[in-house]
Amino acid sequence: MKPISHVVQSVPASGIRRFFDIVSQMQDVVSLGVGEPDFVTPWRIREACIYSLEKGFTNYTSNYGLLELRTLISRYLDERWGLDYNPENQVLITVGVSEGMDLALRAILNPGDEVLVPEPCYVSYKPCVLFAGGVPVPLPTTAEDRFTVTAAQVDAAVTSRTKAVIVSYPSNPTGATILRDELQAIVDVARKHDLYIISDEIYDRLTYECCHTCTPTLSGAYDRTVLLNGFSKAYAMTGWRIAYAASTPDIIECMMKIHQYTMLCAPIMSQMAAIEAIKNGESDSDKMVEEYVRRRRLIVSGLNSIGLDCIMPGGAFYAFPSIRRTGLTSEEFSERLLFEEKVAVVPGNAFGECGEGYLRCSYATGVDNIQIAIERIGRFVEKIGSRSDLAPAKRK
Template identity: 55%
Template sequence: MKTLNSYISDTVRTLKPSGIRKFFDLVAKMDGVISLGVGEPDFVTPWNVREASILSLEQGYTAYTANAGIVELRTEISRYLQKRFHLQYDFESEILVTVGASQALDIAFRAILNQGDEVLIIEPCFVSYGSLVTLAGGKPISVSTSGDEEFKINPYSLKKYITSKTKAMILCTPSNPTGTVLSKRDLEEIAKIAKEHDLIVIVDEIYAELTYDEPFTSFPSLPDMKERTILISGFSKAFAMTGWRLGYIAAECDLLQAMLKVHQYSVMCAPTMAQYAAVEALTNGMEEVEFMRKSYKRRRNYFVKSLNEIGLHCHMPGGAFYAFPSIQNTGMSSEEFAERLLVEQKVAVVPGNAFGESGEGYIRCSYASSMEQLQEAIKRINHFVQSLS
């Protein structure tokens, strides 16, 4: 018999493990660690949302739902997108409920990519983008951004990466890991490029509710962009529902129906009780979202100001709940800094290079922790930085 490893596909064998998971294997072995690494709210899902799920169980709603999701939820998603972001999507043919935004991304790539199609990925970026493109048979093309420009895309440099094989690009705004929010003007420049080169744009707006300084512009709300946009979002971040694994896709009918095919053969449907919880979240949960948003903004203001005061330069992130400070003045790599900070001060952050080569020289810190923990973390980080000099 051949070795078991020889049975594994070449594509999977050559995939790099997640830089986040690799690092947090170290964290799991330590006590007393303040974790600024996990990308999830520190709030519990609001009680009324949990109660709606419990009620659905008591009423016996435990069977499969329609592949696209229950009508009640797709209707509320349609209303929500119209009310909040001025988007018009038909609940019957243009909205698909998924098992988290991660599954949404997976089936979006699998539905549109042929072997060798290129996808532009703006880095630093969420760790799964490139691997999902590869698993779908495509070729990820990294587009670097600079901390000097707050990790915003330069439209002129973006054009340099486009070839005859380029089929799509993926945007994340607000960004994980940098917290950068693309303005309406930024998005309009990208839209021009998408039209000029006939590209599909997959836009990850999972953090859209968590913006702090400027009104949020949803990419498909721009003129002529809905028809070439696949909108990815979900309930994990803004609604504090990470463990419920519920996301959605909104797209023009032809694109949506193609993704529905992939969805049908992979997971059948999203969890039934989570869907009923999400209906409650959309209909009666926006006050809680606003409460959490204001809390994150207070924490952001404190944490970013403190990082700059101790000598780790950090731009003010406009959204999400991440700070992405530079550690270049320490002379260490991102991984060395993160590992030593963990061992010497028991503070867990994520090395910036986990999010692509342009993340090297930075670390990602989540401020979705209590103010007390953030204050203690700043003390420990300061001690560590001072010890280096």
């Protein structure tokens, strides 16, 4: 047989998947591993979908998505951020932010174009850049910098082949947020070098300390930014696979063409549910956020109390403690923790090389689970001891 795609073959399958295949075979595991809300989609949203099915809405929609949903999204972006996107040609309904990211990259990149990818980052970014024929250029961040990429780093990494930079705050896996001035400085660098910005803001409603900054609201950002957002995290709708992209008519037209030929449209029942979410789901979303606030304090103080240095994440639902003082790699730590104490976490290196020495602990799980997990992790850390030659990560 002729060899199959060497590009695809060169990309390893997600480290998270491998780990969860093992977890699914085990019993009594307390999981801090999942990257999705533990809440069920609010009833009013499920009911709206059921009702739409009863009424017989089972057809394809426009490739762009239902105009009613696009109009509501456009209104929402205007009311929340003062952004002006024409629902006719500047908003595209996608099958998750996952598809939106893929479409944005494929719409923007020519073969060999470089994309700057701050790390640690969501697992799909680098593979999607590669699948789109581009070259991912990782920009490592550290706990000392609150896992936030700097404009100077972006500036220094630009070459004649650089086409775009991905920004994603609040971040998966670190929970990092970025200050408005810091993001503006990155936009200024993007302007200086004429780069596109792909801004994945899927956790924008899950911010706990400072306000979220929506990238296209920044000076000089609107015309060069693809804004990606969706319903998975804020409304506990991961399984519905529904999201949107907003950008200039030219970019959205290109993204729509790929979507048209590969996906056709997002499922109509999910679009119907999203209409209800955006119209009436805000209070449900706010209740979930209140719960995450409580859990965030509990998990971060718990991890620090057992000797795993952890900065307070500003958003999303992840804590990212350092395990450097144990001397174990993040995979060794995670595997042993799973088999010896039945706690599932995700090794930090699944999110890029600079994630080595960290764990991603999701607090999208109940308070009781968090307490049991901290107890078990504490026991494990005590058992393995710490290497005195390795200083614990500095806390900010």
